[in-house]
Amino acid sequence: MGKRFMPETSQDNGPHVPVLLDEVLAALSPLEGKRIVDGTFGAGGYSRALLEAGALVVAIDRDPSVKPFADALMAEFEGRLIFVPGTFSELDTLASEHGPIDGVVLDIGVSSMQLDQAERGFSFMREGPLDMRMSGQGESAADLVNTLDAEPLANLLYAFGEERKSRRIAQFIVAARETAPIQTTLELAKTVEKAIGRKPGDAHPATRTFQALRIAVNAEFEQLVEALFASERLLTEGGKLVVVTFHSLEDRIVKRFFDPDKGGPAQSRHLPQVQTEARRWVEVAKARKAGESELGRNSRARSAILRTATRSDAVQRPVSLDGLSVPQIRGAE
Structure with a gap:
C-alpha cells in the first residue's frame, strides 16, 4: 500500500517552496553554463535556483496560471530563461530546438500554489468548484x-488513490448526486467523510479520493511515463534526470524506469542466465528524502522522494508500460 500523499497546505504557508532543492542542485551540478529543462515550472522555485547557479533553463508547464511567474523570471534573468507552454510528456519536442540539454528536473504532482487557489478545485480544505484540471481543459473532477457509475468510480478510487473503502465512498457519492450534482470541493469532502467517518489525528478521509480524481483528470501516470521516456530521448550520454515524487505509486514507476530489472523475477543461479538489455540509465542513486531541518521549514517535503540517474550511450527505448507497475483501473476491494 502506498503511504505517501501530498499534504494539504494552510493559508499561512506562504509561497510555494521547492522541496529537496539542495539535493536537486547537487544532482545536476556543476550547473554553470549548463542547459537544464525544468519540466514542471510551477511558481519557478527550481528554475530560479538553477538560474542563480549559472544555468540556462528551458521551463515547461501546462498550467496557464504560471505565466506571471515565468514573465518575472524572464525579466530578471534576461536571455537565460526560455518558457514553453505545454506538457512535460512532450518535453523532448518542446526543448529540442533549445538544446543540447544537459539535464532534466521533474517535480511531480500538484503544487501548494495550486492547492491554495480555491477556484482550481484541488483542495478539500477550501470551498471551490470541483475542477482539478491543471490545463483548464477536458473533463473535470x-x-x-x-x-x-458506482463500480467504475470505485475502481478509479481504488487504483489511483489506493482507497480501501472505495466501494462505500462510491455508493455514497452516487446516492448524494441523486438529490443534486456534486459541484464543489467541500460537498465532495463532506460526502466522503459521511461515508467513512473521521478519526482524530488521522489524515482527512477525502485525501485519497481527491488524489485519485486529480490523477485521473490530469492523466498523471500516463504523463509521468511519457515524460520519463521523453527525457530518455532528449538526453544524450552523461545527461542527468532528476525526479521528485510525492507518493509511492509515482516513486515506484520512476524506480522501475531507471532500473527495469528491479521489477522482474529473480533469476535462479542454477539456470542459464538471461541476457539483460543494455542499461539506458547508470549511476542510479539511492532514493533521497528530506532531512529534519527541511521538514521543519516545509511540511510539503514530508512525502517527497528524490531519484536521480545519468543517461548512458545505449539506444533509447520505445515507450512501454511493461515492468513499470503503472496502476490500472481494475476491480475494487
Whole structure:
C-alpha cells in the first residue's frame, strides 16, 4: 500500500517552496553554463535556483496560471530563461530546438500554489468548484464524480488513490448526486467523510479520493511515463534526470524506469542466465528524502522522494508500460 500523499497546505504557508532543492542542485551540478529543462515550472522555485547557479533553463508547464511567474523570471534573468507552454510528456519536442540539454528536473504532482487557489478545485480544505484540471481543459473532477457509475468510480478510487473503502465512498457519492450534482470541493469532502467517518489525528478521509480524481483528470501516470521516456530521448550520454515524487505509486514507476530489472523475477543461479538489455540509465542513486531541518521549514517535503540517474550511450527505448507497475483501473476491494 502506498503511504505517501501530498499534504494539504494552510493559508499561512506562504509561497510555494521547492522541496529537496539542495539535493536537486547537487544532482545536476556543476550547473554553470549548463542547459537544464525544468519540466514542471510551477511558481519557478527550481528554475530560479538553477538560474542563480549559472544555468540556462528551458521551463515547461501546462498550467496557464504560471505565466506571471515565468514573465518575472524572464525579466530578471534576461536571455537565460526560455518558457514553453505545454506538457512535460512532450518535453523532448518542446526543448529540442533549445538544446543540447544537459539535464532534466521533474517535480511531480500538484503544487501548494495550486492547492491554495480555491477556484482550481484541488483542495478539500477550501470551498471551490470541483475542477482539478491543471490545463483548464477536458473533463473535470465534477464530470467524473457526477457521471461515472458506482463500480467504475470505485475502481478509479481504488487504483489511483489506493482507497480501501472505495466501494462505500462510491455508493455514497452516487446516492448524494441523486438529490443534486456534486459541484464543489467541500460537498465532495463532506460526502466522503459521511461515508467513512473521521478519526482524530488521522489524515482527512477525502485525501485519497481527491488524489485519485486529480490523477485521473490530469492523466498523471500516463504523463509521468511519457515524460520519463521523453527525457530518455532528449538526453544524450552523461545527461542527468532528476525526479521528485510525492507518493509511492509515482516513486515506484520512476524506480522501475531507471532500473527495469528491479521489477522482474529473480533469476535462479542454477539456470542459464538471461541476457539483460543494455542499461539506458547508470549511476542510479539511492532514493533521497528530506532531512529534519527541511521538514521543519516545509511540511510539503514530508512525502517527497528524490531519484536521480545519468543517461548512458545505449539506444533509447520505445515507450512501454511493461515492468513499470503503472496502476490500472481494475476491480475494487
